[in-house]
Amino acid sequence: MIPSPISQFRILSGEAVRDAARRRIVAGMVVLSLLSLLVVDSCTSCASGPIELNGQEVEASGLLGFTSILLFGMIALWTVALAGVLAADHLTQTLDDGSARLVLARPVSRGVFALSRLAGSLVVSLGTGAVLLGMSAFFLKVRHEYGFGPSAWSAGVAMLGAVTVASLAMIASFWLPRLLTFLLVFGTVAGVAFTNWTALAGAELSPFWSAANQFGPPIGTGIALAASQWTGHELDAQPLVVGARLLLWAVFSPALLAVLFSRREI
Amino acid sequence: MSAFAWSGVTKAFGDQIALAAIDLAVPEGATLGLLGPNGAGKTTALRLLLGFARPSRGTVRLCGLDPQDPAARDGLGYLPERVALPARIPVRRMLELHGQLAGLTGRDLRAEVDTVLEQTGIADRARDVIGELSKGLTQRVGFAQALLGRPRVLLLDEPTSGLDPLGIRDARDWIVAAKERGCTVLVCSHVLSEVEQVCDRIAILSRGRIAAQGEIGELVEAGETLEDAFVRLVRG
Numbered sequence: 259m260i261p262s263p264i265s266q267f268r269i270l271s272g273e274a275v276r277d278a279a280r281r282r283i284v285a286g287m288v289v290l291s292l293l294s295l296l297v298v299d300s301c302t303s304c305a306s307g308p309i310e311l312n313g314q315e316v317e318a319s320g321l322l323g324f325t326s327i328l329l330f331g332m333i334a335l336w337t338v339a340l341a342g343v344l345a346a347d348h349l350t351q352t353l354d355d356g357s358a359r360l361v362l363a364r365p366v367s368r369g370v371f372a373l374s375r376l377a378g379s380l381v382v383s384l385g386t387g388a389v390l391l392g393m394s395a396f397f398l399k400v401r402h403e404y405g406f407g408p409s410a411w412s413a414g415v416a417m418l419g420a421v422t423v424a425s426l427a428m429i430a431s432f433w434l435p436r437l438l439t440f441l442l443v444f445g446t447v448a449g450v451a452f453t454n455w456t457a458l459a460g461a462e463l464s465p466f467w468s469a470a471n472q473f474g475p476p477i478g479t480g481i482a483l484a485a486s487q488w489t490g491h492e493l494d495a496q497p498l499v500v501g502a503r504l505l506l507w508a509v510f511s512p513a514l515l516a517v518l519f520s521r522r523e524i
Numbered sequence: 525m526s527a528f529a530w531s532g533v534t535k536a537f538g539d540q541i542a543l544a545a546i547d548l549a550v551p552e553g554a555t556l557g558l559l560g561p562n563g564a565g566k567t568t569a570l571r572l573l574l575g576f577a578r579p580s581r582g583t584v585r586l587c588g589l590d591p592q593d594p595a596a597r598d599g600l601g602y603l604p605e606r607v608a609l610p611a612r613i614p615v616r617r618m619l620e621l622h623g624q625l626a627g628l629t630g631r632d633l634r635a636e637v638d639t640v641l642e643q644t645g646i647a648d649r650a651r652d653v654i655g656e657l658s659k660g661l662t663q664r665v666g667f668a669q670a671l672l673g674r675p676r677v678l679l680l681d682e683p684t685s686g687l688d689p690l691g692i693r694d695a696r697d698w699i700v701a702a703k704e705r706g707c708t709v710l711v712c713s714h715v716l717s718e719v720e721q722v723c724d725r726i727a728i729l730s731r732g733r734i735a736a737q738g739e740i741g742e743l744v745e746a747g748e749t750l751e752d753a754f755v756r757l758v759r760g
Contacts, residue, residue, distance in 0.1 A: 259627045260598050269624050280612055356608025360669065363574055363602035363679075364625040365594040523577040 274378020337387030341420030342443035369516035415480030425511035454478030527708035533582035557719030560729035601675030607666035611655030
């Protein structure tokens, strides 16, 4: 009897997680992530007291706490980019080495196979991201008494953004070589976040970037909205709309991946 | 009913025609040798049958279904020309994974994995990591995964590639055993003697067309070997 698509997904995604964890790139990512944690630890552990900045006396803990919030945002973005990089060749690698064909000669649908590879890479990247964001949130809470709520919102935004970027990276890898896909992931994540923040700051955008800001995944906007709960700044963005757009992208991108992979000749 | 069939199938890659209007049907329980020089279209025909590619024109059927439908591949065993197995996992683990995908569970799964490990002579290597095995042993592991779950249809692309003479004889025995229990077998091979020993029908592909098909006895003329007939039909 043919196993149900859900059973097949469970079997294949388990294998995809083990496959992702065995990759050399993961070791590099873990080292970089640990370094990021050291930076966060360093930025949040300074002693309190007044310091002089541009001739004005400011409270060190306040300034460094603000830097920590920025760093937290950067780590959320790093989690999104990490998901894209790990996913970039997690599916095409199986096509290149031929192992996908052995699995797809079984009664397994292409969609189930593609989504299981996506899930495998996401478990590793989101696991790393959860540790990074969790530790950073802990430092912010313990050392600066910033609440956990905005951290949870940021983590949610990073998770939805990671699903979107990982799916789109897998799609791009059908046509682009690995290195170019990596660069595209970093460029797109940075570009979209910067555009979102530029728009929030009220700056004029060119038609292309304006469209990217209006219709693209609002990863930067979501992170800024979460951080604004700490800083108290009012931003010109509706949390519900931003959340709905992030969710829509996180559903649409994997669905597109499944459809495109089903139509692809292997 | 045909176990699998190509009806009026053309496959083009841009301007290049890989297969040109081929018609070939293989009845259930038959053993077909698909022969042809390099670039004749054998691998393309196999890819269409596995649902890895779609025909530009015509229809392909596997167990009466469109090969794109996962149900068509239920009970299918496949051994690719270049066996690609995950290098870092043990042999048994890989076989269990494929057994699960073939619908085996629990005790049945373990028993079936033990059976194919014994049958292909790699029971003592079950715990070894695949990447550490020789080419011949890897080919045996590939055979073991293809034979898992007693497939109804067995598609073998250059099945004896990398095997030593003992392995070649074993592979022949495995194919004959599958044939004897009613499995429909397709063997794509360059080794004519191998095809002659295990297949009851052959089809010769040349430049994307079926140059000849039928029982071996019908295609080989008096005083000819299969190799002579192959050369005559391909060049003729």
